[in-house]
Amino acid sequence: MLGISPSMALRFEVLARHNRARASRLTLPHYEALTPLFMPVGTQGTIKGLTNDQLEDLDCQIILGNTYHLALRPGADLLDTIGGLHKFMNWPRALLTDSGGFQMVSLLHLADITEEGVTFQSPVDGKPMLLTPEDSIQIQNKIGADIIMALDDVVKTTTTGPRVEEAMYRTLRWIDRCIAAHSRPHEQNLFGIVQGGLDPQLRDICLEGLVARNLPGYAIGGLAGGEGKDAFWRVVAQCTAGLPEDKPRYVMGIGFPLDIVVCTALGADMYDCVYPTRTARFGSALVSEGVLRLTHAAMATDYRPLDSSCTCMVCKRYTRAYLHTLVTKEAMGSQLVSYHNISHMMQLSRNLHSSILEGRFPE
Amino acid sequence: MEFTVRACSGHGRVGSLRLASGLEFETPSLLMITRRGLPVVIPPEMLMDLHPDSRACQFTPMHFLEDPLAAVVAKAGGVHKLASLTGFAMVAVARDSLGNEIAGEEASNLGASFETSSGRRIVGLEKYMEVVNACKPDLWVSLPDEVPHWVPEKRNRESVDHTSQWLDHCLSLQHAEHGNRCLGVVVGAGSLEERARSAEQAATRNVAGFSLAGFGLGEDVAQRGFHLEVAIAKLPNDKLRHVCGLGSPEEVLQAVGAGIDLLDSTYPYMLTKECLAMTFPLKMEVPLRNADRDMQPTPDHGVASGFSLAKVNLRSATYGGGRIDETPLVTGCKCYTCKRHTKVYINQLLNSNETLAQTLLEIHNTYHYLEFFKAIRESIKADKFHEFRTWFTSQRVFGMTYDVSESFVA
Numbered sequence: 001m002l003g004i005s006p007s008m009a010l011r012f013e014v015l016a017r018h019n020r021a022r023a024s025r026l027t028l029p030h031y032e033a034l035t036p037l038f039m040p041v042g043t044q045g046t047i048k049g050l051t052n053d054q055l056e057d058l059d060c061q062i063i064l065g066n067t068y069h070l071a072l073r074p075g076a077d078l079l080d081t082i083g084g085l086h087k088f089m090n091w092p093r094a095l096l097t098d099s100g101g102f103q104m105v106s107l108l109h110l111a112d113i114t115e116e117g118v119t120f121q122s123p124v125d126g127k128p129m130l131l132t133p134e135d136s137i138q139i140q141n142k143i144g145a146d147i148i149m150a151l152d153d154v155v156k157t158t159t160t161g162p163r164v165e166e167a168m169y170r171t172l173r174w175i176d177r178c179i180a181a182h183s184r185p186h187e188q189n190l191f192g193i194v195q196g197g198l199d200p201q202l203r204d205i206c207l208e209g210l211v212a213r214n215l216p217g218y219a220i221g222g223l224a225g226g227e228g229k230d231a232f233w234r235v236v237a238q239c240t241a242g243l244p245e246d247k248p249r250y251v252m253g254i255g256f257p258l259d260i261v262v263c264t265a266l267g268a269d270m271y272d273c274v275y276p277t278r279t280a281r282f283g284s285a286l287v288s289e290g291v292l293r294l295t296h297a298a299m300a301t302d303y304r305p306l307d308s309s310c311t312c313m314v315c316k317r318y319t320r321a322y323l324h325t326l327v328t329k330e331a332m333g334s335q336l337v338s339y340h341n342i343s344h345m346m347q348l349s350r351n352l353h354s355s356i357l358e359g360r361f362p363e
Numbered sequence: 364m365e366f367t368v369r370a371c372s373g374h375g376r377v378g379s380l381r382l383a384s385g386l387e388f389e390t391p392s393l394l395m396i397t398r399r400g401l402p403v404v405i406p407p408e409m410l411m412d413l414h415p416d417s418r419a420c421q422f423t424p425m426h427f428l429e430d431p432l433a434a435v436v437a438k439a440g441g442v443h444k445l446a447s448l449t450g451f452a453m454v455a456v457a458r459d460s461l462g463n464e465i466a467g468e469e470a471s472n473l474g475a476s477f478e479t480s481s482g483r484r485i486v487g488l489e490k491y492m493e494v495v496n497a498c499k500p501d502l503w504v505s506l507p508d509e510v511p512h513w514v515p516e517k518r519n520r521e522s523v524d525h526t527s528q529w530l531d532h533c534l535s536l537q538h539a540e541h542g543n544r545c546l547g548v549v550v551g552a553g554s555l556e557e558r559a560r561s562a563e564q565a566a567t568r569n570v571a572g573f574s575l576a577g578f579g580l581g582e583d584v585a586q587r588g589f590h591l592e593v594a595i596a597k598l599p600n601d602k603l604r605h606v607c608g609l610g611s612p613e614e615v616l617q618a619v620g621a622g623i624d625l626l627d628s629t630y631p632y633m634l635t636k637e638c639l640a641m642t643f644p645l646k647m648e649v650p651l652r653n654a655d656r657d658m659q660p661t662p663d664h665g666v667a668s669g670f671s672l673a674k675v676n677l678r679s680a681t682y683g684g685g686r687i688d689e690t691p692l693v694t695g696c697k698c699y700t701c702k703r704h705t706k707v708y709i710n711q712l713l714n715s716n717e718t719l720a721q722t723l724l725e726i727h728n729t730y731h732y733l734e735f736f737k738a739i740r741e742s743i744k745a746d747k748f749h750e751f752r753t754w755f756t757s758q759r760v761f762g763m764t765y766d767v768s769e770s771f772v773a
Binding site: 054069301321 | 404715
C-alpha cells in the first residue's frame with residue numbers, strides 16, 4: 001500500500017536538491033515517475049494523433065485528460081463500466097484529470113460560478129446545468145486517474161477586487177466538499193489548488209488552509225493568464241515556500257520551457273500545457289534556441305534537423321526543409337512536429353531531473 | 364532487378380520481385396499510398412512493422428515538380444532518403460490516385476495535363492524525367508497520355524501515339540546507373556484495337572515491365588476485363604505488370620485474374636476517411652451465409668467467423684445503454700490497432716474528431732488489405748484462384764455495410 005497517510009495513494013521521495021530545486025521519485029498507482037516532469041495534455045484521452053507506443057517511446061510518464069470533455073464523451077458512466085480511462089485507452093502509465101471547472105469557464109460563455117458550483121449551458125441541448133465539487137469528484141472517481149484535481153474557483157490574474165478574495169475562500173470551502181465526496185482515496189490522489197490571484201496575503205491564507213487538510217499533493221493555480229513574469233514568479237516562489245517539502249507541487253498551465261526551468265528552480269515538480277502540441281499545428285517547433293517557425297521561407301533551404309541536440313525520430317530522419325514542405329500541406333507535417341515538440345518537453349524533464357540529481361542544475 | 368513467375372492459376376500468377384536495392388517480395392502486391400513521400404496518416408516509423416508485407420509504396424512524381432520540394436528531394440538524394448524509407452520499394456506512378464483526375468481532354472505533343480501543387484498544368488517530358496531521376500524510385504511509370512474510354516477515336520489514337528513516343532523519350536532520359544526500372548504505359552481505353560496496338564508497341568521496348576492505364580474511370584466492368592485481356596495477351600510473360608486506377612477488392616481480383624502483379628490502391632484509405640473498418644473474411648473455408656439483412660452482428664465477426672460483414676462503420680451518434688463493444692475491429696486480427704484497442708474506444712476518438720482515430724483505422728485497414736493480397740497469393744499457389752475469386756465475390760454480394768449509428772453499445 002502506497003503512502004504514509006490513509007488519504008494518499010502516492011509516495012514522493014526527494015532524491016536530490018539544488019537550493020530549492022528538487023529531483024524526486026513520484027510513485028503513483030499506475031507508474032513510478034521521476035520529477036520534474038511535463039505532462040502533455042490529452043483532452044479526450046489521446047495526445048493529438050500520437051499512439052500509445054509513441055507516447056511510451058517519448059517517455060511520457062503522466063498524461064492529462066480533461067474531465068469536461070470526457071464527461072461529455074464518452075461519459076463518466078461508460079468509463080466506469082469499462083473500468084476507467086486507463087483501461088479504455090489501454091494506457092499503462094499514469095493519468096491526471098482536471099476538475100472540469102476551468103474548461104467550462106473558458107469554453108462556455110455563459111458559465112457562472114455560485115457557492116453551489118459552476119453553472120453552465122449544456123453544450124448538447126442548451127439546458128442549464130450545474131457542476132458541483134461533488135459532481136466533479138464523482139466523475140473523476142469514475143474516470144479513475146492516478147491524480148485528480150479539486151474543483152476550485154479560479155479567476156484570471158488580471159482580475160482585481162473582492163472577486164479574488166471571494167474565489168480564494170470559496171476554493172477552501174470547496175476543498176472540504178471535494179474531500180468528503182472522494183470515494184477512492186486509496187487509489188486516486190486528490191490535489192488541492194492554491195488560489196488567491198496575485199495577492200500575497202490571500203495566497204498565504206489559501207496555502208495555510210490547504211496544507212492543513214493534509215492532501216497528497218498541491219497545485220498552484222490561477223497563473224499563466226496574462227500576468228507579468230515578475231508577478232508570476234513571485235507567486236510561484238511564495239507558494240512553493242508555503243507548501244510541504246515532502247509532497248509534489250504542480251504548477252498548472254505552464255509550458256514554455258523557460259518558465260518550467262524557473263519554476264523548477266523555485267521548487268516545483270510538475271507542469272502541464274497544451275502549448276507544445278498547439279504550436280505544432282501552426283508549424284512551430286520547439287528547439288534549443290527557442291521556437292522555429294517552419295513556415296518561414298528560409299526553412300525551404302535549411303537541411304539541418306529541427307534540433308541538432310534532439311535524438312527523437314523526427315530529428316533523426318527529417319530535415320527542416322522537408323518538414324517545411326509538409327507542414328502546410330499534409331496532416332503528417334504537423335503530426336511530425338507534434339511528435340518532436342513532445343520529445344523536446346520530455347527531454348527537458350529528463351534534463352531537469354538528472355541535472356539536479358547530478359548537482360549540475362545551474363547549467 | 365529480377366522478376367520471376369513462380370506459380371500460376373489461370374492467368375493469375377505469383378511472382379517474386381527482387382529489386383536492385385536487394386529488397387525482395389512476392390507479387391501480386393499492394394503498393395501503399397504516400398503523399399509527398401510519406402504515408403497519409405500512418406506514423407512513418409510504424410510502417411516497417413505494420414505487417415510482414417508492408418514494404419512497398421507508391422508515390423506521385425507530380426508532387427515533386429516544384430520547388431521547394433523538387434530541390435529538397437534532389438538534395439536528399441532521392442525519395443527513399445528524403446522520407447527515411449530506405450528498405451522500402453518506392454514506385455513512381457504518374458496518376459495521383461488520391462482523387463485527382465487524369466488529363467482526359469488536354470494534351471499536346473509536349474506532355475499531358477496533370478494536377479500539381481500549383482494547379483493543373485502540362486507536364487513535359489524533360490521535367491517529368493528530371494523529377495523521376497531526382498527521386499530515384501525503384502520502379503517508375505513512363506509519362507502517360509491517359510484518357511477515359513469515352514473520348515473520340517481520334518483522341519484515343521493520339522493518346523496511344525503520344526504514350527508510345529513519350530515512353531521512348533523517357534527511356535532516353537533515364538539515368539543509366541539506375542538500371543532498367545521503367546514500367547512502360549499501355550493505353551487505348553476506348554478501343555480494343557487501340558489497346559492492342561499500344562500494348563504491342565510497349566512490348567517491344569526495353570523496359571522492366573508495363574503499367575496499364577485508362578482504368579478506374581467509370582468503364583464497364585466487362586469491358587475492362589476485355590481490355591486487360593487484350594493488352595496482357597500482347598505483353599511478355601516474364602515482365603512485371605502494374606495497373607493504376609483499380610483498387611477495390613473486386614477490381615483487384617479482376618486485375619489479378621487477368622495477370623496483373625502490382626496495384627496501388629486507395630481502398631483502405633477511402634474506408635478510413637468514411638470511418639469504416641475493413642472486416643471482410645479472408646478464408647475460403649468459412650461457409651457462405653444466406654442473405655439475411657436482419658441479422659444482428661455478433662461481436663465475433665471478421666476473420667474468424669463466417670459472418671459476411673464487409674465493413675463496420677464506426678461513427679456512432681448515440682450511447683443508449685446496453686452492451687458496450689470492447690472487442691477489437693476484427694477479432695483475431697494481429698494488427699497494432701486490434702491488439703491494443705477496442706471498437707468503443709475508436710468510436711470515441713472518431714466522435715471527438717481525434718486524428719488518432721484515422722491513424723488507428725488506417726493501420727488496421729492497410730493490414731487487412733495486405734492480408735487480402737496474401738490470401739490471393741495463397742490461392743494462386745494452391746491453384747484455387749478462381750474458386751477464391753468466386754467465393755469472395757459472392758460473399759460480398761450478401762455482405763451488408765453495417766452502419767453503425769449502431770454504436771458499440773448495441
